[in-house]
Amino acid sequence: MNSYETVIGLEVHTQLKTESKIFCSCPTTFDSPPNTNICPVCCGYPGVLPVFNQKALELAIRVSLALNCQINPNVYFERKNYFYPDLPKNFQISQYKMPLGHSGYLKLASGKTIRINRVHLEEDAGKLIHREDCSLIDFNRTGTPLLEIVSEPEINSPEEAFDYLRYLKLTLIYIQASDCDMERGSLRCDANISLRKKGDKILGTKVELKNMNTFKGVKAALEHEVRRQAKVLQSSGTISQETRLWDAGSSKTVVMRTKEQAHDYRYFPEPDLLDVAVPGAIICSEKTKIKELPLEKEERFKKNYGIVDKELEVFISNVWLADFLEEALKFYHQSRELVNWVLGPFLEQVNLLKLDPPQVKISAESFAKIVKYFSEGKMNNLAAKKILSLTIATNDDIDEVIRKEKLIQVSDENGLIAFVDEAIKENPKAISEYLEGKHQAIQFLVGQVMRKSKGKANPKVARDMLEKNIKEAGR
Secondary structure, eight states, X not given: OXXXXXXXXXXXXXXXXXXXXXXXXXXXXXXXXXTOSOXXXXXXXXXXXXXXXXXXXXXXXXXXXXXXXXXXXXXXXXXXXXXXXXXXXXXXXXXXXXXXXXXXXXXXXXXXXXXXXXXEEEEOOOXXXXXXXXXXXXXXXXXXXXXXXXXOSOBXXXXXXXHHHHHHHHHHHHTTSOOXXXXXXXXXXXXEEEEEETTOOSOOOOEEEEEEOSHHHHHHHHHHHHHHHHHHHHTTOOOOXXXXXXXXXXXXXXXXXXXXXXXXXXXXXXXXXXXXXXXXXXXXXXXXXXXXOHHHHHHHHXXXXXXXXXXXXXXXXXXXXXXXXXXXXXXXXXXXXXXHHIIIIIHHHHHHTTOOGGGOOOOHHHHHHHHHHHHTTSSXXXXXXXXXXXHTTTOOOXXXXXXXXXXXXXXXXXXXXXXXXXXXXXXXXXXXXXXXXXXXXXXXXXXXXXXXXXXXXXXXXXXHHHHHHHHHHHO
């Protein structure tokens, strides 16, 4: 591999977040019963006429701007002639010669910039459901607005491809153009990969990879294909231009078909749709809807909150969680304590209860109050976690729940002296071990105080009192 350079270009398809399809008024809801979100237009009946969805145009412009693309002022649709078994017209309405966006770029955290060749609109195909003895077709997805984002072939490793996909996905989510749910098929990726001798300027013969359902799958497929192509070239073999499928079960790629060229699709202008003059007012409006992008948020979180590495990755990847943290910081300004609690007990409860963001009812203000009370010693760790578990899905008044559950932490020495004395009197062995230098014994005694106080004792105060009383008794 030291003799070869890997060259990768990625084609990402993302479904735009519209309520209706790109050329008809059928809904785009995902979980409807099969073949219920369909009409004569998306089913390709003879004589029907498509009507372009303006919302799809607006979102496509927003994506193009977020990817630093130039916008073509006039665009038109073309017919891509190819037999799709799940697209009943036997052609796809797409853009080829005049894409909406072109000549853009996406910057990675490494500092490298990957150029974007084009961003174009098209309609999605349906879904094939394969059975042992037949294949079924669900046309619900047919006609869903689809945006294809094509990078230039300048990604040089599977790891770099993974980073590109991650930041591209986050960008689409941040600007609310797509939900990017790969499990539902709203984000898919094909990869073109070739190898060439280091120092060569001419690209090698490219192979297209399909059927990769996760970013990790893309990375694994590219890693396998790098090894496969290198082995062929080192044995003086020839790489064929073809489309290969990734078989995750066997962790290898297999031939699907010989790769088509653009002329094989016999593109020609779609006669049933007018050319589109892209209004400058829409471009200006969509610019205002692009707020903070992922890399910008990364830098701000590092600078303002001191969040780095794995913690930063969690917050940047989860817009809802990052927003929740920042809202909580308005009510309690200790960022490190809030970060620890958000990534610790808060996410633990969310995962334990299997809560989606809308099901998390606790307000950021109430959550900040729990963390503040814990930090000020008004509640111990167990009590604070219990309050969180009781309120995360209800947002009941924190102070009322604390009062009802009697979870105010006892930090007054007068309130703890009886528990401390009992713990010392009942555990002479632990006292002896502590005096012999086995300091872990003190934790056992603190646990006894916590048990006797039913979890209300301030563990730090209890420890200090235990150490003081034991030392005085040992003199």
